[in-house]
């Protein structure tokens with residue numbers, strides 16, 4: 001066993017520095033995904049079959065191909081694309097790449113939220129002569145969004161765990177710093193373990209928080225299970 | 237295109253191993269034995285709480301430093317990382333499905349005077365597995381995407397070959413990556429269909445309530 | 446007869462291949478109370494939903510207060526209405542639904558205030574005052590800050606009426622507003638409708654299976670059968686002295 005506490009302490013500053021990048025990038029990618037998710041959701045509602053099918057196909061394509069390859073495409077290939085090609089810095093690539101990838105999942109969540117609203121709500125809003133904008137902002141979205149918050153929250157955690165992918169295109173997050181530090185000293189154990197611990201320490205409490213929230217939401221929305229207790233029991 | 241076989245082999249090996257782990261850990265978390273329960277719970281939270289790419293690097297670079305363990309080859313380091321990670325996620329599916337079936341069917345099965353083992357094997361599992369299938373399918377697609385990471389620890393999969401080719405033919409980069417993306421999509425298609433089919437199946441044969 | 450507030454002119458409606466309304470001609474006078482009766486599936490709901498702009502006629506025209514509802518005139522020609530036109534004409538119409546359709550995320554006061562404020566630009570204070578008055582009128586003055594989930598079915602339906610009334614429509618549509626209620630709650634809702642009807646100025650179209658109630662408040666009863674208006678007249682004519690076999694066999698189901 002070769003665990004070296006001094007080395008752990010030495011590697012801390014670099015990893016800390018990377019942590020801020022990782023956290024900041026997580027938030028940025030997540031916000032981008034939330035916003036872009038709206039774009040998918042609304043474009044898909046345009047009542048024109050061919051467009052809907054094309055959008056559904058594009059979303060399926062983005063969702064079922066690796067985000068790593070998508071990052072490489074944006075980073076290495078996009079500048080070479082004729083006419084629209086553009087050289088992007090790694091952070092921008094990360095935000096767009098991961099943001100768009102996860103926006104396809106987020107859009108699905110929005111959609112399920114919107115479709116869960118009874119059509120009587122739309123009709124009542126029409127009968128009261130509300131404008132299209134008011135129908136969405138005052139009637140539909142305020143009902144559709146709250147039940148999706150736990151699911152959306154989960155994607156924040158998922159995003160956090162995907163962000164280290166961007167180390168491959170040179171974003172100096174936690175994993176990147178740990179790898180650099182490790183390769184300088186030919187010893188990866190401590191810095192990589194430290195990174196893993198950091199991830200765990202940050203994502204586990206957040207996950208617990210969202211699980212609690214989800215239970216409370218279930219309680220509010222599930223009439224068959226008014227206490228909202230999740231059965232943790234042992235199968236007997 | 238080269239590397240297809242690596243991608244596919246890694247996928248199959250990780251899938252088989254991860255389903256195995258998912259069942260072991262899923263049952264572990266439902267065990268009567270508190271140590272087994274705590275231990276599997278700990279495993280699940282650690283692997284869900286850290287990132288797959290971090291785990292992969294840890295198995296590849298760090299583990300040999302500790303204990304002097306070498307996971308035989310790069311191939312196995314990669315497969316074990318992916319399988320442990322997705323096994324942890326899917327154990328939650330196993331546990332959740334069994335619990336939700338067990339809740340509704342326990343009394344009926346007890347009334348038939350079945351033993352605990354019979355109950356699990358004859359009544360609960362057949363329904364629970366059907367419930368798990370669509371989620372298993374979804375995770376299979378996730379695993380396919382995750383196999384692209386193995387190129388980062390030196391496995392010569394499709395992405396690895398693509399990268400090598402791109403570094404010598406810079407202007408062809410767009411073509412290379414688009415081809416790779418299409419390749420992954422083609423591999424994903426049957427998995428997508430399988431998942432949809434499983435969704436239909438699962439909505440059929442499960443007692444609701 | 447005064448200039449009608451709503452006119453259906455040879456209105457047809459098909460869902461896919463199935464024609465459910467086969468030429469409806471109907472005039473509703475201002476302040477007139479019309480009861481629409483008929484077997485289930487005869488097209489009653491569809492008729493009033495078209496007036497509420499929730500369903501578009503396949504052919505024919507509907508005129509509300511002198512203006513085409515589903516059409517607008519452009520260079521002397523009738524073209525399909527756009528949303529702006531619909532919103533303008535729709536302002537005269539209000540509707541109460543079978544399943545209430547209250548907004549569950551708003552208190553009952555907010556349910557009543559949302560439309561006057563956002564659609565008519567009524568100042569918040571005035572909208573509040575009008576809503577409170579209306580809720581008091583339907584007997585819910587003590588529940589202003591409750592949420593729909595805290596109310597009984599009868600109370601919900603009374604809120605729904607207050608919500609529609611605050612908009613001061615010229616025509617109110619009621620689609621079987623008591624048929625989703627427990628029997629003991631029907632009375633309180635009918636009582637409120639009776640009150641509204643007595644006040645007069647507003648035209649009302651009521652789809653209902655409560656024959657005694659219809660006789661009581663309606664100026665005219667319209668019997669709809671298989672997508673056509675089969676009989677119409679005063680309550681006495683239609684409900685008591687009709688020769689029509691279909692109508693009498695329909696009515697016999699409601700006599701105990």
Ligand SMILES: Nc1ncnc2c1ncn2[C@@H]1O[C@H](COP(=O)(O)OP(=O)(O)O)[C@@H](O)[C@H]1O
Nearest residue numbers: 460461465483484485486487488489490491492
């Ligand atoms: N959105 C719709 N799509 C297809 N068919 C419909 C739709 N709405 C109503 N119908 C059909 O039209 C007919 C008339 O329905 P409706 O107006 O609801 O009758 P009523 O209210 O008199 O019971 C029924 O046969 C019904 O099945």
Ligand SMILES: [Mg+2]
Nearest residue numbers: 489490491621
């Ligand atoms: Mg009806």
